[in-house]
Amino acid sequence: MGTLLQQIANGLIFGGLIAMVALGYTMVYGIIQLINFAHGEIFMTGAFGGLAVYSWVLPPAAQQIWYVALPAMLVGGAIVSVVVALLMERFAYRPLRNAPRLAPLITALGVSVFLQELVRIFFPGASSAVPFPNAFITAPLHIGSITIPASGLLMLIVSVVLSIVLETYVNGSRMGRAMRATAQDPDTARLMGINPDRVIVLTFAIGAVLAGVGGVLYGTYIHNVDPYIGFQNGLFAFAAAVLGGIGSIRGAVIGAFVIGLIKNLADIYLPGGTAYDYVWIFILLIAVLVFRPQGLFGEAERVRA
Amino acid sequence: MSTPVLQARDVSMVFGGLTALKNVSLNLDEGKIVGLIGPNGAGKTTFFNCLTGLYTPTTGQVLLKGAVLPGDPAEVTAAGVARTFQNIRLFPSMTVLENVLLGRHVRMRQGPLASLFHGPSFRRGEAAARDRARELLAFVGLGKVEDELSRNLPYGDQRRLEIARALATDPAVLLLDEPTAGMNPQETEAARQLIFRIRDLGISVVVIEHDTKFIFTLCDQVSVLVQGELLVEGTPDVVRGDPRVVEAYLGKPPEEVEAELQAVQEGETP
Numbered sequence: 001m002g003t004l005l006q007q008i009a010n011g012l013i014f015g016g017l018i019a020m021v022a023l024g025y026t027m028v029y030g031i032i033q034l035i036n037f038a039h040g041e042i043f044m045t046g047a048f049g050g051l052a053v054y055s056w057v058l059p060p061a062a063q064q065i066w067y068v069a070l071p072a073m074l075v076g077g078a079i080v081s082v083v084v085a086l087l088m089e090r091f092a093y094r095p096l097r098n099a100p101r102l103a104p105l106i107t108a109l110g111v112s113v114f115l116q117e118l119v120r121i122f123f124p125g126a127s128s129a130v131p132f133p134n135a136f137i138t139a140p141l142h143i144g145s146i147t148i149p150a151s152g153l154l155m156l157i158v159s160v161v162l163s164i165v166l167e168t169y170v171n172g173s174r175m176g177r178a179m180r181a182t183a184q185d186p187d188t189a190r191l192m193g194i195n196p197d198r199v200i201v202l203t204f205a206i207g208a209v210l211a212g213v214g215g216v217l218y219g220t221y222i223h224n225v226d227p228y229i230g231f232q233n234g235l236f237a238f239a240a241a242v243l244g245g246i247g248s249i250r251g252a253v254i255g256a257f258v259i260g261l262i263k264n265l266a267d268i269y270l271p272g273g274t275a276y277d278y279v280w281i282f283i284l285l286i287a288v289l290v291f292r293p294q295g296l297f298g299e300a301e302r303v304r305a
Numbered sequence: 306m307s308t309p310v311l312q313a314r315d316v317s318m319v320f321g322g323l324t325a326l327k328n329v330s331l332n333l334d335e336g337k338i339v340g341l342i343g344p345n346g347a348g349k350t351t352f353f354n355c356l357t358g359l360y361t362p363t364t365g366q367v368l369l370k371g372a373v374l375p376g377d378p379a380e381v382t383a384a385g386v387a388r389t390f391q392n393i394r395l396f397p398s399m400t401v402l403e404n405v406l407l408g409r410h411v412r413m414r415q416g417p418l419a420s421l422f423h424g425p426s427f428r429r430g431e432a433a434a435r436d437r438a439r440e441l442l443a444f445v446g447l448g449k450v451e452d453e454l455s456r457n458l459p460y461g462d463q464r465r466l467e468i469a470r471a472l473a474t475d476p477a478v479l480l481l482d483e484p485t486a487g488m489n490p491q492e493t494e495a496a497r498q499l500i501f502r503i504r505d506l507g508i509s510v511v512v513i514e515h516d517t518k519f520i521f522t523l524c525d526q527v528s529v530l531v532q533g534e535l536l537v538e539g540t541p542d543v544v545r546g547d548p549r550v551v552e553a554y555l556g557k558p559p560e561e562v563e564a565e566l567q568a569v570q571e572g573e574t575p
Contacts, residue, residue: 165421172431173420174413181396181407188394191357193382193411193474299398 002145007264013152013221015260016159020214021237022244022252023166024207030183030247031203033101037108038088039211040234041115042081044227046212047132047219048123049080054133063133070135073216081212084115085204094197112231120227129226132219151221158217162210163253170249175202183247236263239285245298254296258284308371310335310509311386311478316355316365318348318533325351326533328365331511333478338500338510340524340541342517348533349513350391353480356511357381357388370477383411387476389467391483391513397456401447401466404455405438408473441469445499461492468499472508479503481512485519489571497523516570518563521545 021043028036053076054069062068092111096104120126137150170176181189182199190196218233219225240259244251259281266280267273288296309332318326326348333339341349354360356367358374358381367374369384387408395404413434419427442448445465450458455466464484471479481500485493493516500523504510514520520527521541528538529550537547544550 168423169420173427174410174415174434175417175420177399177403177407178410180399180403184396184398185394188390188396189407190378191359191382191388192407192470193379194407195379 003268004265005144006146007268008261009146009148010152011261011264012257013148013156013260014263015257016156017214017218017221017256018233018236018240018260019159019163019253019256020210020217021233022240022256023163023249024211025234025238025241026244026246026248026252027179027203027207029241031179031200032093032097034093034104035108035238035246036093036207037105037234037238038092038111038115039207040230040232040237041112042085042088042208042230043211043215043218043233043237044225044230045084045115045119046077046081046208046215047225047229048119048126048215048227049212050074050077050135050216050219051130051132051225052076052080052123054135063135066136069133070216070220073135073220074213077216078209078212081208081215082205085208085211086201089201089204094200116227116230123227126227129224131224132222134220134223136220149221151217155214155217155221158213162213163249166206166210167249175199179203236281239281243285243288243295245295247299248295248297251295251297307335309333310370311356311511312368312371313352313356314366314368316352316362316367318351318355318360319363324533326355326362329530329533329535330365331528331535331538333509333511334525335509336504336507337525338504338512338523340520340527341511341513341530342515342520342527343530343536346532347530349530350482351533352530353388353482353511353513356480357386379411382474385475385477386480387471387474387478388480389464389471389482389484391486393460393463393467395455395463395466395470398454400452401442401455401458402435402438402451404466404470405441405473406434408441408470409434409438410474412473412475438469438473441472442466444472444502445469446495461488464488464496465499468503472503476508479508479510481510483513483515485514485516487570493519516566518567 021040024039024042025036028034050073053073054063057076058069058072088111092107093104096107136154139150141148141150141153170179178189178194179199181192182194182196186196218229236259237256240255241252243258244255262281262284263277266277270276270280272279311333313329313331315328315330316326317324317328329352331339343349351360355362358376358378361376369386375381375384396407413430415427415430439451442451445468447462447465447469455463458466485496488496497519500510500512512520512523524541526538527541527544529536529544537544537550
């Protein structure tokens with residue numbers, strides 16, 4: 001029983017992390033129907049951005065005070081991620097806006113490798129895993145029989161709060177409505193006075209803030225980062241977005257928690273253990289897609305008049 | 306006479322080798338309803354697209370209150386021209402109220418932080434926009450369905466919702482592309498009354514229609530477009546009696562054609 005609860009807690013924490021990355025996939029897809037395979041690298045650059053702020057910006061005294069250091073790292077990581085995402089949108093994707101869909105997809109893969117290598121070559125020490133500072137309360141929390149790292153709990157809480165804020169923003173604000181309108185019918189949206197470029201930039205920026213914050217929290221939780229964390233976690237996040245119904249915000253979050261739980265429960269309870277957790281996740285994904293190709297919360301594609 | 310609120314001067318539109326519009330001019334005076342009729346493929350919708358910035362005319366220009374219309378549809382909307390579509394183009398997965406709120410987009414201001422944290426000014430602005438949207442829904446007669454998804458509305462209501470959404474942009478000029486297509490006589494009559502009430506708000510209206518009887522009893526001025534060229538313009542009486550219209554567009558005496566068109570349209574009503 002203790003193990004089960006512990007694995008559920010770990011699964012929720014991991015799900016929270018994946019949700020922050022999955023939201024970027026799902027939102028960008030919703031607006032421009034692009035699977036941005038380089039989104040995992042936005043997460044990765046956010047983690048390194050936070051690390052850079054800690055190592056080179058914060059004075060040693062401030063490094064010791066978590067409520068100074070961590071917010072600074074989160075803001076720094078988010079800014080780095082946003083800058084990377086906006087450059088990516090402007091120079092890699094925008095020129096291909098009207099190209100066949102395959103072109104931006106291949107470009108995304110190229111951008112992904114480019115960013116991995118950029119960080120590996122130019123970030124000091126990043127040719128192997130770099131230790132990530134303990135920028136948060138280090139004492140774990142004991143709740144009944146289970147033990148949760150404080151940084152894990154923080155990751156879960158931040159993820160849920162940001163998801164709720166995002167959902168409210170998209171449903172109840174002027175630009176949020178503009179985003180949904182652009183996703184449904186960009187031409188008509190333009191006739192409502194909505195500038196699609198602005199909506200696309202905003203979408204990339206929001207996705208990047210979430211990924212950057214996720215990257216810094218991931219580093220704080222796992223204690224080391226390398227240039228390939230974006231690929232691995234990006235893959236889980238992409239699977240979460242597809243599972244939940246790509247284009248749906250709520251779907252991405254729920255998909256992420258399902259994947260987090262499956263992964264951690266499979267580690268203990270399913271044959272193969274940790275070596276096979278990917279297998280179980282993708283078996284579930286395939287099963288869902290067979291019976292519900294639009295994902296759990298996605299809308300079935302309708303033929304437009 | 307004062308300057309027309311919307312003025313098209315010698316607008317031509319060429320696609321490749323095809324001339325869709327040739328030197329079409331139109332003057333819309335404030336508070337008037339102008340009708341645009343013509344056979345299928347005459348270039349009516351192309352002309353509308355030129356008036357809303359979707360197309361940039363190959364030659365000629367469009368002036369709104371004396372100023373050249375911007376080349377971008379988003380800016381045209383902000384400048385005060387709104388339209389509806391021949392094929393309804395609502396946002397199907399959004400609610401009726403949200404569709405109208407999207408029409409308010411160009412008239413709302415919300416700071417990025419305010420939208421995240423919902424401060425008092427954000428709430429006031431949102432509430433004002435919602436009130437205005439509800440007012441417009443009541444105005445077009447859709448008071449009770451604001452939370453329905455727009456795709457679930459009956460056809461005639463979708464047309465009215467499109468009009469409410471267009472009105473939400475606070476337009477000086479409203480362009481209606483076949484507002485009564487597929488409507489039964491009662492709905493058509495309601496649409497006529499609605500257009501009169503819109504005119505009474507001080508909004509100038511241009512209407513494209515196939516239903517000539519509808520146009521002749523609605524409009525102050527009528528322009529007839531045939532094969533991309535302006536054939537005749539004038540008051541309904543002048544246009545109705547013009548032999549060139551009878552010949553080129555109607556082909557038969559107007560009463561017979563009206564009866565026929567009426568019959569065809571009723572047959573098409575879904």
